[in-house]
Amino acid sequence: MQIFQTVAALRAFQQDIRAKGQTLALVPTMGALHEGHLSLVKLAQDKADHVVVSIFVNPTQFGPNEDFDAYPRMIEADTLKLKPLKISGVFAPSVAEMYPKGFASNISVRGLTDCLCGAARPGHFDGVATVVSKLLLQSRADFAVFGEKDWQQLQVIRRVNADLNIDCDIIGAPIYRDAETGLALSSRNAYLDAAELRSANQLNVILKQYAQDIRDGAEYDIATADATQKIIKAGFQKIDYLECREAESLKAVHHFDAKTPCRVFVAAKIGKARLIDNMAV
Ligand code: PAF
Numbered sequence: 001m002q003i004f005q006t007v008a009a010l011r012a013f014q015q016d017i018r019a020k021g022q023t024l025a026l027v028p029t030m031g032a033l034h035e036g037h038l039s040l041v042k043l044a045q046d047k048a049d050h051v052v053v054s055i056f057v058n059p060t061q062f063g064p065n066e067d068f069d070a071y072p073r074m075i076e077a078d079t080l081k082l083k084p085l086k087i088s089g090v091f092a093p094s095v096a097e098m099y100p101k102g103f104a105s106n107i108s109v110r111g112l113t114d115c116l117c118g119a120a121r122p123g124h125f126d127g128v129a130t131v132v133s134k135l136l137l138q139s140r141a142d143f144a145v146f147g148e149k150d151w152q153q154l155q156v157i158r159r160v161n162a163d164l165n166i167d168c169d170i171i172g173a174p175i176y177r178d179a180e181t182g183l184a185l186s187s188r189n190a191y192l193d194a195a196e197l198r199s200a201n202q203l204n205v206i207l208k209q210y211a212q213d214i215r216d217g218a219e220y221d222i223a224t225a226d227a228t229q230k231i232i233k234a235g236f237q238k239i240d241y242l243e244c245r246e247a248e249s250l251k252a253v254h255h256f257d258a259k260t261p262c263r264v265f266v267a268a269k270i271g272k273a274r275l276i277d278n279m280a281v
Contacts, residue, residue: 002089007138010091014140022049026141028132031055032072032187033081036176040145041085043173047143050088054135061127072190107133109156112250116152116265120240128153129160136168143169149184151278184277191273199235199270204277206230211264211281214244220254231268240267256281
């Protein structure tokens with residue numbers, strides 16, 4: 001497993017495999033790898049001859065009062081977790097390599113980013129769209145795999161990939177959930193103490209019932225108020241959003257219609273963590 005720290009080294013590798021007619025799948029991450037990330041790697045391995053995992057805690061997608069400094073960084077432990085999977089490489093650039101002096105560009109995706117995490121975290125998706133475009137262009141990957149836990153992020157990345165003709169095949173991977181509790185795995189779960197974890201475990205159960213209520217034709221406002229109350233009772237301090245939206249356009253949905261795929265989305269804060277989850281209705 002090679003470790004690439006520069007764009008030039010990653011490019012040289014990509015050119016070498018391309019010359020041999022081989023394909024590359026990129027799995028972009030911010031590190032603190034867990035089973036969910038490893039499931040993305042396995043999916044990538046099914047698609048391409050070579051897999052590279054990028055590990056970069058991207059400063060531009062964190063707001064001024066967010067957890068950029070506290071975000072777990074454990075590159076040695078991450079590399080050890082990846083070793084048994086026999087991937088071709090890890091791309092771990094420095095901030096200066098990604099944003100050299102004079103860097104002045106920003107990619108902003110309209111529409112899709114006005115709601116959900118885009119509304120709660122201004123500027124977040126500009127940071128994501130910019131860094132992911134860079135990673136796709138730097139690696140010239142044939143495929144890139146992203147988790148569906150960040151569903152809105154996945155739609156934003158699909159949009160930017162199409163709009164800028166990056167021509168990467170963007171693959172969404174199903175949310176990896178704890179087998180017993182159903183909690184969606186996240187690097188931010190590391191912030192939870194035992195009591196908070198017990199509360200967090202209830203989030204997916206409440207969201208599932210919310211999706212079921214909407215599917216069964218419940219009055220939207222009543223179903224939302226009911227689920228909100230349950231989330232607060234479970235121990236969460238604040239709900240950023242709890243909503244039903246069309247799966248692709250992310251337009252608000254207040255009446256379920258089986259012809260239009262839609263999903264329920266939640267972001268809620270507990271202790272130092274802000275947890276998100278989503279599922280199909
Ligand atoms: O989902 C993430 O971990 C990040 O947002 C990503 C896609 C690696 C971009 O920094």
